Amino acid sequence: MGEVVLACEGLKKRYGGLWVLKGIDFEIEKGQTKVIIGPSGSGKSTFLRLMGLLEPPTEGKIYFEGKDVYGSGLDLNMIRAKIGFVFQEPSLFRHLTALGNVKLGPKVVLKMKDDEAERKALEALKTVRLEEWSHHYPAQLSGGQQQRVGIARALAMDPDIILFDEPTASLDIELTWEVIDVMKDLARRGVTMLVVTHELGFAKEVADEILFMDDGRIIESGPPEELLKNPKTPRAREFLRRLIGGV
């Protein structure tokens, strides 16, 4: 058993009168890749934002490397720096080049020297195969390239885990592949990843476990071959039938 990087217990989230998350227990170990699938509105994105400490939970606890992040007076920004996040929309800083986007975190948050941050950023851009594009602005890059810059931006922080919130949902099919390929690479290199996606090929190839979410809960989980072939719950069966059937 590896070391648990990120975990939560009884996690709940309410917006106004609506409970979006209704009690989630979860953990992920170092080096693992876990994929979350489920219908829209099931709370996948909310769950991910909570785990990325971008929003506080209404109830429940989140643990980062064993420490209760909201319970022990820790500096949340320092923990956020250790948790990478890749958004559905690339969300790049539009006034900075690809290099500038990737460099900003190491420089400002990790307080690296300029040349050190630049080296780090170039290395991350190389990992996502964009080293020749480092001096282009976001508007000059394709959606897939922008998304890969977003991945590099997370990587350059040397995070202990990266969370991906449907990173290919707003991309064309060919652009999807270039992003998915990079993500497969990362998974094989042992980067710890928690990914919301409907790219089942990705899940099949690299996921250690798939979690199926519905109505604010994880209602089924298991290794990909098991969950994708023989889902136990009717909801998961129905969802997968539609997803694969392309309806």
Add this chain to the structure above:
Amino acid sequence: MEGFLTTVEMTFLGLAGGFALGILSALGDVYGTKLMKVVIAGYVEFFRGSPLIVQLLFFYFSIPALTGLNWDAFTAGAVTLMLNSGAYQKGYFKGAIEAVFKDQLMAAKSLGMTFRQTLRYVVLPQALRIVIPPWTNEYISLGLSTSALIVLGIRELTNISKSIAAQTFRPLEVYLFASAIYFIWITVSMKIFDWIYEKVKIPGLEVNI
């Protein structure tokens, strides 16, 4: 000529003071508490909802009466222009700050950046670029509005022209000449702002107004 310098000086004072006030009240309005928002709204409504001439007279005459503080026309005029311009500039800055989309603020947060770092490295560099074109309009508008300072007897371009016209009985030539000075000044300034805008422009960050 001396009158022209006073006009330019007043414009720059008003713009500079208004810049600081505008940016602070825009930040307060976007990120501040409810109370701050109400105070800022009151300030902006007051200065945008009444004529500049009335504001000038009000501040020049009522502040000494209310506080016993004596100030000269020049100071009163400059302060009023700053407050007035700040109220307008606040609107431009607010628009520019809000144009930096929420997703970027979220991204900055995910990197572990503090609010201050996000403002400095993400919001302001973009907002200050976006604000240049509307800000140029404010410069023109305030520059021309300085002629209202005549009501406080400040010796700026319009006031001096009026004296000369009265002495020489040649209003046509004098006011035509004054208009030409305003025109050349504004045109040259606009060119400079356009040049700056082009200079700092970033692909994909153009303003679509």
